[in-house]
Amino acid sequence: MKPSERFREKKPHRRKQFRSNSHREKRRIASMAAPCVSKVELTISCENLLDMDVGSKSDPLCVLFLLTAQNQWFEVDRTERVKNCLNPKFAKKFVVDYYFEIVQKLRFGVYDIDNKTLDLSDDDFLGDLECTLGQIVSSSKLMRPLLLKNKKPAGKGTITISAEEIKDNRVVNFEVEARKLDNKDFFGKSDPYLEFYRQTETGWQLAHRTEVVKNNLNPCWKPFRIPLRSLCAGDMDKPIKVPEFVSGIMLALREAVTVALLWLGGHWCKVECYDYDSDGSHDLIGIFETNMKRLQDASRSTPAEFECINHKKKQKKKSYKNSGIVSVKTCQIVREYTFLDYIMGGCQINFTVGIDFTGSNGDPRLPDSLHYISPQGVNEYLSAIWSVGLVVQDYDSDKMFPAFGFGAQIPPTWQ
Numbered sequence: 001m002k003p004s005e006r007f008r009e010k011k012p013h014r015r016k017q018f019r020s021n022s023h024r025e026k027r028r029i030a031s032m033a034a035p036c037v038s039k040v041e042l043t044i045s046c047e048n049l050l051d052m053d054v055g056s057k058s059d060p061l062c063v064l065f066l067l068t069a070q071n072q073w074f075e076v077d078r079t080e081r082v083k084n085c086l087n088p089k090f091a092k093k094f095v096v097d098y099y100f101e102i103v104q105k106l107r108f109g110v111y112d113i114d115n116k117t118l119d120l121s122d123d124d125f126l127g128d129l130e131c132t133l134g135q136i137v138s139s140s141k142l143m144r145p146l147l148l149k150n151k152k153p154a155g156k157g158t159i160t161i162s163a164e165e166i167k168d169n170r171v172v173n174f175e176v177e178a179r180k181l182d183n184k185d186f187f188g189k190s191d192p193y194l195e196f197y198r199q200t201e202t203g204w205q206l207a208h209r210t211e212v213v214k215n216n217l218n219p220c221w222k223p224f225r226i227p228l229r230s231l232c233a234g235d236m237d238k239p240i241k242v243p244e245f246v247s248g249i250m251l252a253l254r255e256a257v258t259v260a261l262l263w264l265g266g267h268w269c270k271v272e273c274y275d276y277d278s279d280g281s282h283d284l285i286g287i288f289e290t291n292m293k294r295l296q297d298a299s300r301s302t303p304a305e306f307e308c309i310n311h312k313k314k315q316k317k318k319s320y321k322n323s324g325i326v327s328v329k330t331c332q333i334v335r336e337y338t339f340l341d342y343i344m345g346g347c348q349i350n351f352t353v354g355i356d357f358t359g360s361n362g363d364p365r366l367p368d369s370l371h372y373i374s375p376q377g378v379n380e381y382l383s384a385i386w387s388v389g390l391v392v393q394d395y396d397s398d399k400m401f402p403a404f405g406f407g408a409q410i411p412p413t414w415q
Helices: 023-032 133-139 228-232 248-264 311-316 339-344 380-395
Strands: 007-011 014-018 038-047 060-067 073-078 094-098 105-112 124-132 141-147 153-166 170-179 192-200 203-209 224-227 268-275 283-291 304-307 325-335 353-356 401-406
Touching: 038 060, 038 133, 038 203, 060 094, 073 094, 094 133, 105 153, 124 133, 124 153, 133 141, 133 153, 170 228, 192 228, 203 224, 203 228, 224 228, 228 268, 283 304, 380 401
Parallel strands: 007 401, 353 401
Antiparallel strands: 007 014, 038 094, 038 153, 060 073, 060 105, 105 124, 124 141, 141 153, 170 224, 170 325, 192 203, 192 268, 268 283, 304 325
16 A cells, blocks of 8 residues: 555544554555465364263354464354254355465364354363364365364264365255155154255265254245355266277266266255254155256246155055155256455445544553554554555545544533
């Protein structure tokens, strides 16, 4: 930022322009601005977690922390909480920026959540894992034991982290309902929900979990969206590579193998329907498998319908047909625009500062005040303004940033 670029402060009875000579702060911010190589999506699952609850099982949640340049752990994101489960597969993914030239230290903390507060200090700690993003990316799938704060093993608990580079920002909008689902409850009706899986080289991976519809055998779930990459690796028509054979017999075999691989490949997804139970022992209602091309045939006038099959019931009963019908009314692929898309499309960011001048900030003559009149000319407020302004200035057209003050006593009346 050029020294001539300035903030414009607006407040009653006076207007002031101020500028900063904090070149040290500018160099510090610039050093942090390394180019992002790519974005990486992390999928988390755990096994054999400690059971911290009496009369039920732990309700685990995973929190991702990043070690900052100040050597402090900063919370990046959290998964959803999975109730009454010691082997959770979290549907919520972590998306992080990957920098090849920077060592990015991560910590995955697993907690038993028994309240609605965001504070983790009152929750039971089930273990954590410290590693680098480079370790995860190089392994593709990293499994490690969870450790307690004393660095001892958290029982037999393990955490598995799968990494996938994000190359596609398309999402799939779904509207799904079902009818005539099996009733799994004695007193009342089933509480159904759906889980969407995609086929990977290492098995089925959870892509999305819907909400639970209580006491309903003909549920209609809220519209939801799933990243296309999570369903079919973002490419529905990508061919499976099979070695070329010259023999006619081997050519026929190659074609048969290709068909089998296409069926088993990442283009197929599996949907499981469960009856939710508060104790975590969810009952399977049925399963169906399909691919994105079949799902895309869905429309409000002609839904794509699938029989929900419970294979155990099918083996026991000769007259068994299905455990209900799942109807996909909408399956629409749309592009989810990124922040960069908006910026490159001409979006302008307006940066406005509001400064609190009330007495709660303390006497400006004292060093512990946020308004401290420092001999060095920089206080906490000015540092914060410059730290954000240095980043935002490139996206502002006139490089003039309004600053408003409130709560001050204005001379000469001091009101």
